[in-house]
Amino acid sequence: MELITTIRNVPDFPKKGIVFRDITTLLKNKEAFHRFIELMVERYKNERIDKVVGIESRGFIGGAALAYVLSAGFVPIRKPGKLPADKIRQEYQLEYGTDAIEIHRDAIGKGERVLLHDDLLATGGTILAACKLVEQLGGTIVGLSFLIELSFLQPRKRLSQYDIFSLISYDSE
Amino acid sequence: MELITTIRNVPDFPKKGIVFRDITTLLKNKEAFHRFIELMVERYKNERIDKVVGIESRGFIGGAALAYVLSAGFVPIRKPGKLPADKIRQEYQLEYGTDAIEIHRDAIGKGERVLLHDDLLATGGTILAACKLVEQLGGTIVGLSFLIELSFLQPRKRLSQYDIFSLISYDSE
Secondary structure, eight states: OGGGGOEEEEETTTSSSOEETTHHHHHHHHHHHHHHHHHHHHHHHTTSSSSEEETTHHHHHHHHHHHHHHHHHHEBBBBOOOOOOSSSEEOOOOOOOEEEEEETTTTTOTOOOEEEEEEOOOESSHHHHHHHHHHHHEEEEEEEEEEEGGGGOGGGGGTTSSSSEEEEESSOO | GGGGGGGGEETTTTTTTTEEETHHHHHHHHHHHHHHHHHHHHHTTTTTEEEEEEETTHHHHHHHHHHHTOOOEEEEEEEEEEEOOOEEEEEEOSSSSEEHHHHHHHHOOOOEEEEEEEEEEEESSSHHHHHHHHTTTTTTEEEEEEEEEGGOGGGGGTTTTTTTEEEEEEEEO
């Protein structure tokens, strides 16, 4: 099962010139979805993960399945205004303007071993902001995991202090 | 493990007079999260589920873990504009105005056995729209599953043709 063959390439989405890597065709394929989670579990099963953090909203999919299989808790990092209780926020740069993400203050305890997950690693801005949130709460970041990495955007340059694992890599647009 | 004791009640969120049932305190608790998924799996493990459909975005969490354990594919139903390929849409009524959800046209094949999942069953408007999407694609709905049901809103009245399973029920606000 070559996972990359189950990704759908959608030209000009969400805008002209971008090839969108659509993971829904992987997720709906039960063998591919199973393989995706198994490969992640294989990598982290001996790491004593306490919490898997998933980034809204596609990061919830792999993150939740991983948390279950690793017998960890699951923590969502969300867009502003979605989390109801006491929380902290991190802003990050977009191509034009800024965006922000939030996490509940009680989501992670000091010294807990945390695995972060998102579907896509592009420029790395979102995951870097997520790492700052986890570290602000005292969590120890064991790794950053992604289904897809757009390696031609060179996201690892700004994430050099972290262990990064991705299953599918694209080295050109 | 009484799951209901792990839910956080947040008064006046998202607006005055509403008690928000915050599931993040359940999800981050590894025993509670595990129990949540196990109870769901116990109910559906002999139902030969082909696809688990999760409703954006908290429905992705339980839905994805369920799909993995049931060896099914996972299908997201999303807010408008998020899915990149050919899709169908269903509108539904809100208290004021309307909202809509979408599914990829190729997400479900004719005759496939489908389990729908969302975190919360309130008035039932969203899940009813989701059922219409699945049925329009020819899927057979095996069941509707929820972590929480607000039974005082009587959602089962309008969903009487479906099998409904929820783990936590609130019979008053």
